[in-house]
Amino acid sequence: MIYLDHNATSPLDRRVYEKMIPYLTDIYSNPSSIYRFAQGARSAVEDARLYLAQLLNADTKEIIFTSSGTEADNLAIKGIACQLREKGKHIITSKIEHHAILHTCEFLEKYGFEVTYLDVDEYGLVNLDQLKKSLRKDTTLVSIMLANNEIGTIQPIKDIATICHENGSLLHTDAVQAVGKMPIDVKELGIDALSLSGHKFYGPKGVGALYLKKGIKIIPLLHGGGHESGRRSSTENVAGIVGLGEAARLAKLEMKANEAKIRPLRDKLEREIIAKVPEVKVNGHPEKRLYNTLNICLKYIEGEGILINLDFEDICANSGSACTSGSLDPSHVLLALGLPHEIAHGSLRLSLGKDNTPEQIDKVIEVLPKIAERLRSMSPFWQNK
Amino acid sequence: MADIYTDKVYDYFRNPRNMGELKDPDAIGKVGNTKCGDVMWVYIKVKDDVITDCTFKTFGCVAAIATSSILTELVKGKKLDDALKVSNKEVAGALGGLPQIKMHCSLLAEEGLRSAVEDYRSKAPKTA
Numbered sequence: 001m002i003y004l005d006h007n008a009t010s011p012l013d014r015r016v017y018e019k020m021i022p023y024l025t026d027i028y029s030n031p032s033s034i035y036r037f038a039q040g041a042r043s044a045v046e047d048a049r050l051y052l053a054q055l056l057n058a059d060t061k062e063i064i065f066t067s068s069g070t071e072a073d074n075l076a077i078k079g080i081a082c083q084l085r086e087k088g089k090h091i092i093t094s095k096i097e098h099h100a101i102l103h104t105c106e107f108l109e110k111y112g113f114e115v116t117y118l119d120v121d122e123y124g125l126v127n128l129d130q131l132k133k134s135l136r137k138d139t140t141l142v143s144i145m146l147a148n149n150e151i152g153t154i155q156p157i158k159d160i161a162t163i164c165h166e167n168g169s170l171l172h173t174d175a176v177q178a179v180g181k182m183p184i185d186v187k188e189l190g191i192d193a194l195s196l197s198g199h200k201f202y203g204p205k206g207v208g209a210l211y212l213k214k215g216i217k218i219i220p221l222l223h224g225g226g227h228e229s230g231r232r233s234s235t236e237n238v239a240g241i242v243g244l245g246e247a248a249r250l251a252k253l254e255m256k257a258n259e260a261k262i263r264p265l266r267d268k269l270e271r272e273i274i275a276k277v278p279e280v281k282v283n284g285h286p287e288k289r290l291y292n293t294l295n296i297c298l299k300y301i302e303g304e305g306i307l308i309n310l311d312f313e314d315i316c317a318n319s320g321s322a323c324t325s326g327s328l329d330p331s332h333v334l335l336a337l338g339l340p341h342e343i344a345h346g347s348l349r350l351s352l353g354k355d356n357t358p359e360q361i362d363k364v365i366e367v368l369p370k371i372a373e374r375l376r377s378m379s380p381f382w383q384n385k
Numbered sequence: 386m387a388d389i390y391t392d393k394v395y396d397y398f399r400n401p402r403n404m405g406e407l408k409d410p411d412a413i414g415k416v417g418n419t420k421c422g423d424v425m426w427v428y429i430k431v432k433d434d435v436i437t438d439c440t441f442k443t444f445g446c447v448a449a450i451a452t453s454s455i456l457t458e459l460v461k462g463k464k465l466d467d468a469l470k471v472s473n474k475e476v477a478g479a480l481g482g483l484p485q486i487k488m489h490c491s492l493l494a495e496e497g498l499r500s501a502v503e504d505y506r507s508k509a510p511k512t513a
Contacts, residue, residue: 300444301444302422302423302444302445302446302449303446304446304447305398305445305446305447305450308395308398308447312399321422321446329421330422340419341419341420341421341422342419342420342422342444345419345422377404377405378401378404378405378442378443378444378450379442379443379444380415380424380425380426380442380443380444381424381444
């Protein structure tokens with residue numbers, strides 16, 4: 001099997017798995033308990049917190065473990081917006097955010113908050129002038145993703161943070177696709193809150209975290225026993241947290257080597273597909289883009305057919321076509337770039353990981369042109385071409 | 386996604402019967418729109434009120450292509466009025482069923498044929 005869907009989820013690193021095992025078996029204690037047996041679980045959670053803090057250049061007190069990236073997004077948006085509701089009820093985000101942000105904002109709109117959704121340019125970059133013009137006295141929170149999951153475009157988050165802070169607004173960033181792939185220094189970038197997810201960078205599913213800058217108060221989503229300094233109650237998912245911590249530790253050590261391996265493969269894939277398949281459009285920014293992500297539109301064909309044909313070749317990929325989402329509309333991200341529906345329907349996302357080999361990439365380069373040709377031969381729009 | 390279709394759907398998607406343009410068709414039906422992602426063109430040849438040949442070209446998902454293809458088989462050799470009685474449920478049924486969210490694809494096939502027959506009847510000289 002050739003797995004090229006790392007932006008959906010990544011395989012669990014074997015070393016991470018080994019680290020987790022004791023906390024699923026022998027070391028089952030509740031970290032909050034008083035006896036010595038609980039010490040092992042407690043210190044494992046705190047070690048993980050340290051590794052994660054080090055990956056982001058944050059303080060350990062600034063890390064709140066959650067069950068997912070989605071929960072971290074929900075906690076940040078609802079928690080900060082509700083905390084600051086007396087100060088203002090205006091939020092700014094972008095049109096290409098993950099649904100964990102967009103649907104959370106839509107939820108808040110139903111409860112009296114106002115949300116501005118910023119446009120993006122053809123490469124997926126947020127318009128900073130529009131951001132400046134949209135900021136108001138009552139804008140308490142801005143949430144702009146660091147790197148987009150579909151097209152990989154990386155936002156100028158430091159500039160965005162500066163603009164927000166000049167207005168006295170906080171900046172949250174959904175960094176689920178960026179953490180573990182690229183260096184992130186929350187202090188240097190001026191980020192107030194950041195969401196991440198373990199399974200996007202070789203950690204386990206079911207665990208994520210929110211970085212929340214010291215001094216920022218938040219209303220919790222989960223009330224209960226007061227875990228995570230009262231910001232997220234629930235007995236800790238110890239094994240998951242240990243896995244997340246180990247994934248963070250490994251990412252810090254191996255990020256550069258991973259990039260050095262993955263980027264040339266992605267670039268080759270992009271180059272060869274463009275050379276071998278006519279009428280292909282690459283989506284996302286040419287340079288400011290995650291080095292593992294390739295999103296293309298194969299004009300005149302529909303994405304699901306491409307995916308199924310790739311699946312017959314044992315290649316796992318993804319698409320922003322309507323048929324793969326269960327709705328009739330293609331990806332909101334591709335539409336926000338200004339792509340017409342019929343082109344957005346023909347999108348294909350190939351997202352690479354550290355275990356992909358040159359041979360696997362060659363195989364995709366070999367089969368994709370044939371698939372495109374076959375599907376185009378069926379398409380009425382390809383007529384007379 | 387992969388397990389939501391029957392083997393028959395995959396078969397008709399991978400080996401579509403009657404795919405392609407028909408040479409000198411007597412009529413063409415064009416239905417669907419690119420906004421929702423499905424467009425189907427149906428070509429027919431008619432002799433003595435009977436569909437003697439039928440082919441298709443489709444822009445769309447796996448279900449759209451499979452339903453287009455099996456439709457051509459279902460209506461070939463049928464009298465025009467009988468062909469019009471082929472319902473979308475029959476099209477879906479012939480494929481061993483479709484997932485609920487894909488039923489609109491079978492509707493597209495039914496509409497495609499109707500459009501082709503209308504095209505034919507609008508052009509054909511009235512003999513009666």
